[in-house]
Amino acid sequence: xxxxxxxxPNFFPWSGYFDKIRRADVFVILDAxxxxxxxxxxxxxxxxxxxxxxNGEPRWWGAPMVKxxxxxxxxxxxxxxxxxxxVKAVRSMQQAYAKAANFKAAFALVEPLVMNPEQNISxxxxxAIRTISAALGLTAEFVxxxxxxTVAASTDLLIEIVKKVECDTYLAGGGAGGYQEDTKxxxxxxxxxxxxxxxxxxxxxxxxxxxxxxxxxxxxxxxWSRFPEGDA
Numbered sequence: 001x002x003x004x005x006x007x008x009p010n011f012f013p014w015s016g017y018f019d020k021i022r023r024a025d026v027f028v029i030l031d032a033x034x035x036x037x038x039x040x041x042x043x044x045x046x047x048x049x050x051x052x053x054x055n056g057e058p059r060w061w062g063a064p065m066v067k068x069x070x071x072x073x074x075x076x077x078x079x080x081x082x083x084x085x086x087v088k089a090v091r092s093m094q095q096a097y098a099k100a101a102n103f104k105a106a107f108a109l110v111e112p113l114v115m116n117p118e119q120n121i122s123x124x125x126x127x128a129i130r131t132i133s134a135a136l137g138l139t140a141e142f143v144x145x146x147x148x149x150t151v152a153a154s155t156d157l158l159i160e161i162v163k164k165v166e167c168d169t170y171l172a173g174g175g176a177g178g179y180q181e182d183t184k185x186x187x188x189x190x191x192x193x194x195x196x197x198x199x200x201x202x203x204x205x206x207x208x209x210x211x212x213x214x215x216x217x218x219x220x221x222x223x224w225s226r227f228p229e230g231d232a
Contacts, residue, residue, distance in 0.1 A: 004167035202230025
């Protein structure tokens with residue numbers, strides 16, 4: 001049964017995001033929903049930032065955004081015109097992971113993704129997600145929500161998307177239970193599965209920090225074809 005997974009285009013997401021891609025036949029990028037906001041109008045969200053390991057501490061690392069006063073779709077949201085942020089981001093990543101076991105290979109892949117001159121945050125993130133997925137050996141078909149001409153909202157939007165990409169199973173993430181109306185999937189003739197992802201410690205337990213960007217995984221694991229198990 002074809003499986004569809006759906007998620008917003010996050011900024012260099014964590015390993016659980018890519019595990020969802022790994023389990024799906026079709027992965028729909030939710031780019032036509034509103035840009036997620038933090039606090040009182042702040043632009044910081046998973047769309048433009050993620051956490052990396054800086055000397056054993058998880059810290060935010062990401063791109064500056066053009067401030068928006070009104071709800072705006074992710075596909076219409078833009079990186080701020082700061083020519084120095086990419087260089088600074090690469091430099092801080094390099095300093096954080098220079099001693100990592102697989103630094104050379106991971107840096108060679110990630111540096112050009114960070115330096116990508118694309119200013120649209122959705123296109124910027126989608127390019128990085130697709131490139132990293134290919135490096136991990138993932139084979140899901142990628143589809144943009146904006147290409148599907150959707151009209152529904154909330155759980156009905158998920159059902160509409162699954163049907164439009166001709167799948168009969170929806171793969172939900174672990175945090176979906178709080179807002180998703182599960183009974184609607186069966187009523188629509190669709191099967192609902194939960195991802196139930198538990199990250200494997202690919203570093204010694206004392207050094208492993210769960211929830212970091214996939215960059216952390218790639219910096220420490222040499223054989224990416226073993227994703228998500230790593231070298232543990």
